[in-house]
Amino acid sequence: MAFFRHANAGHVQRSEHLLRDIGLESRRLHVELAKERGFHLEERGLLMLCQSEKGLDEEAEVAKDAIRLGLDVEIFGKDRLKDFEPGASVEALGGVWFKQDCHLSPLDFVEALRKAIVANGGTFLEEEVVGFAYEGEQAVGVKTATGTLVEGGKVVLAGGMASLELARKLGLKIPMQGGKGYSLTLKEPKKALQLCSLLKEGRVAVTPMGKTLRVAGTMEICGSDTSLSPARLQGIIESFCRFYPDFSPADFEGIEPWVGLRPCSPDGLPYLGGLPNQERVIVATGHSMMGLSLAPVTGWLVDKLVSGEASPIDLTALDPTRFG
Numbered sequence: 001m002a003f004f005r006h007a008n009a010g011h012v013q014r015s016e017h018l019l020r021d022i023g024l025e026s027r028r029l030h031v032e033l034a035k036e037r038g039f040h041l042e043e044r045g046l047l048m049l050c051q052s053e054k055g056l057d058e059e060a061e062v063a064k065d066a067i068r069l070g071l072d073v074e075i076f077g078k079d080r081l082k083d084f085e086p087g088a089s090v091e092a093l094g095g096v097w098f099k100q101d102c103h104l105s106p107l108d109f110v111e112a113l114r115k116a117i118v119a120n121g122g123t124f125l126e127e128e129v130v131g132f133a134y135e136g137e138q139a140v141g142v143k144t145a146t147g148t149l150v151e152g153g154k155v156v157l158a159g160g161m162a163s164l165e166l167a168r169k170l171g172l173k174i175p176m177q178g179g180k181g182y183s184l185t186l187k188e189p190k191k192a193l194q195l196c197s198l199l200k201e202g203r204v205a206v207t208p209m210g211k212t213l214r215v216a217g218t219m220e221i222c223g224s225d226t227s228l229s230p231a232r233l234q235g236i237i238e239s240f241c242r243f244y245p246d247f248s249p250a251d252f253e254g255i256e257p258w259v260g261l262r263p264c265s266p267d268g269l270p271y272l273g274g275l276p277n278q279e280r281v282i283v284a285t286g287h288s289m290m291g292l293s294l295a296p297v298t299g300w301l302v303d304k305l306v307s308g309e310a311s312p313i314d315l316t317a318l319d320p321t322r323f324g
Helices: 002-006 009-039 052-070 077-086 106-119 160-169 230-244 295-307
Strands: 047-049 073-077 095-099 129-135 139-143 150-151 156-159 178-185 195-199 203-207 214-220 260-265 272-275 276-283
Touching: 009 106, 047 052, 047 214, 047 272, 052 095, 052 178, 073 077, 073 160, 073 272, 129 150, 129 160, 139 156, 156 160, 178 230, 195 230, 203 230, 214 230, 214 276, 272 295, 276 295
Parallel strands: 047 195, 156 276
Antiparallel strands: 047 095, 073 095, 129 139, 139 150, 178 214, 178 260, 195 203, 203 214, 272 276
C-alpha cells in the first residue's frame, strides 16, 4: 500500500531534482575514483532501444523530461544504430541516447576500493552480523554469528536487504522488498558491443565489461526469495537475441546464472541519514536499482555524517525514519 501511495506523477516530480542532483554528483565522484584508484570507467552513455512505435513514443516522453531537467539526451532513429554499434546487428526502430551515463565492471570497482581501504589501514571481517553491542541503550558496535564483537565510533547500516532485520533490532521500521534480478555473463561474446543498452520491450540490460558481456533483467518483487525462475531466465535470453540477432539462445548454454536482490523502498528513494534515538548509527540502504550508480555519493554523504559535518545535500526526503 505504501508503494501504491507513491506511484503517481506528483511523487515523481517531487523526487526528480534530488535524484538528478545526487546522480550527477555520484557520476562526478565515479570519474574521480576511477582516476585515483585505477579501475576502468567507460563514459560513452547508454542506449534505450525500442522495437515498437509505442515504445519509442513512451521513451521520447521520458527523454523530454530528462532534457527539461538539464540532462544531455538525444532521440534517434534506425539510421543511427550503426554509429553506436558498428560491429553488430541491432534490431530496433530507434531509441534514446543518454549521453552522460557510464558503465564499469562492479568487480573491478569493488576490488579497487578494497585495496584502497586496506592500504589506508582498514580491515575486513567476513562474518555475518547478527546484532548490536550497546552502551546503555546506544548501539556502539556489532555482534557476529561467531560471537565476535566489533566496536567503533559509528555503526553504518549498509547491508542491502539484510539491513531490514538488523534495523528491526534497533526498533527502526524501514519497509523494503527484495527486487530480484538475474544476470548471465558471456565470457567470449561472438560480437563486441560498444555501449550499454536497455531493451525497452524486453526489460533487459546489456553491459559490455571488458571482453565479456553481461545480460541482465527482471524486477521481481519477492521479499527475500532468491530462487531461480527458469522461465524468467529464458525470457531474458530470448529478448536479448531479438534485439541482437547475431546471438542465439545456444550462446547461453552452460552459463551459470546469477541472482540477487535489490533493496527496494516503497517510495523509490534510498534510506540515508542518522537516527534520532541512536546517536552512533547511520543508515545507508534501500537504493533499489541505483545501488552502483549512487554508491560514491552515498559514501561521500556517509563520510559527512560520520564526521559530524552538515550534509551539503538536503537529506530530508531520504530520512530513514520517514515511514515511522
